[in-house]
Amino acid sequence: MSVMPWHEEHWSRLQARRARDAMPHALLLCGPAGLGKRDFMHRFAQGLLCQQPHDGEPCGECRGCLLFEAGTHPDYAVLSFGLRKDGVQRSEIVVDQIRELSARLAMSSQFGGWQIVCIDPADAMNAAAANALLKTLEEPSPQTLLLLVADAPWRLPQTIRSRCQRIEFHLPSRDTALAWLRQAGVKDAEAALDAAGGNPGMARAWAEEGALARRQEVRKDLGALATGRGEAMEVARRWLDNEPEQRLWFAAQAAADEMKARATRSTGPLVSQLDDEALDRWYMSANRTRESLRGPLRGDLLLLELLAGWH
Template identity: 40%
Template sequence: MSELMTQPLPWQLGQWQRLVDANRDSRLAHAILLAGPPGVGKRLFTEALINYLLCEARHESRACGACRSCSQLAAGSHPNRMELVPEEGKRDISVDSVREMVSRVMVSSHYGQAKVVRVDPADLLNSASTNALLKTLEEPPSATHFLLISERPRLLTPTLRSRTQLLRFPTPPREMALGWLVQNASGADESALTEAGGAPLRAMRWHEDGTLERRRNWAALLEKVASRRQSPLAAASAVERSEAVAFFEWLVDWSGRGLRSAVAGDAGFPASVYEQLSTDAIEGLRALSRNANAQLSIESIMMRWLQLAARGARAMAAAR
């Protein structure tokens, strides 16, 4: 990837052209909600759009990458680019951050250009910061664009959503996503894309940072417990305490995929097994958020999995 994004990813060309055409005709919405699952490229698209909107010498439908504005954007110092993100150590976007941003967008633009505010993730706006932002969206400053990014757009208030233009980013077509992944992540294959739910950027990140290998190891642990080749306690000891939350999040995803396969008639256990495991994993995540003991939580879910797998095996045998 280049330091300055000047064009969208291959599967985003439709969304890109829609916004470029709107901007050319002076119809670009002042607030856009970019929504879709993790790992499909919403943030890269947003960066390319910001660069396009602020570029002083656009080449048709992309930023030039060389003008004064592009140089400042690459250096992270463009005065017309602003961000609303959670402060370090905070879990939400504070009302003070919104108020500070509002005071900045109300002043004159540098170079006579547009101003762009990136809100990421928008679903971390709390009630006070949402209300403060709404006041600005209802009477937006001229030539100012708010780009809100979210994986969970339903968590935004209906009033806030109604003030934005929704731009959806679905999981890209599999062949296109796989071609991009293989080209950009050395050694990544189709199984990485499958594990990442078809999201190519997430697959690349997991492939590079070891997450993919950990998830495969966790799946192997469950298979060993289910086949009684390893005890639940021994399997639990193979999961690091520091990874407890990640493990339970993976377990929710893994059981969800198992449930879908079971419904399609292509899984090792009945759908009820995966459904119950998902419910238990979600409850485990809630317990961990209340500071439950990580090791005990992992041991408990492994023992629960042994029970569920045994029940499922009996059900499958009886159905034959």
């Protein structure tokens, strides 16, 4: 399993707690997507269930490791989006899933060691599910561990967050990120890292899927709209058909670059006609629109309103 260098401090601290037999009963692994929280969780959980670990690292060969990697270890479970009665995948984690989890944790470990449950994404629990989990967190069973993984931990109730040991992943230094990207064989690592806002995992994924070209398309579209050479409706349609949330990320990034250029009294790359205050409002609106696309509102109207405001 590939180890990301910015994981090592968290890893060392948890292994020290394990050595002192002072493991918490719940961990909240949080931070931006792309920093390998789930890889860390998988590695840590497997190490706890491994029958012959070395410095907390799973051996990959014992019965526990083989069952874990096959997804059949009886003392490990992942709770995520379930299916509704009509077979459609849910968009939230519901209370019945948490109740089943509590019943499972009330039973003894089949291998006589840890019982581990991962809730991912934990920030997708609805209010009833979060309230049901609270009782489990307040009355933990011996040698059980809950691993909550969340990209947006602020969506979790404070009562849940306060009962978990928080493991927060931050963006690594630029030098560390670039070294990791180059070792991973990412071409044009600097441009990819800039596009991803300093997030190396996201930079790697975006470089592999051709997102850098998409970033240039977004800037070209905004430049055309600023000079009256583009149609907001046509741009909105194209953005909606191809990675709209990513395009809005790049649009907000472009607006931020425009503001930075103005701060140095130079011409911005997009030659926006908006004044400084309006440009700042548009930047915030682009980020809000990206969030709103995940809701029930019509994406085409959201994008059209935003792009019309740019023009």
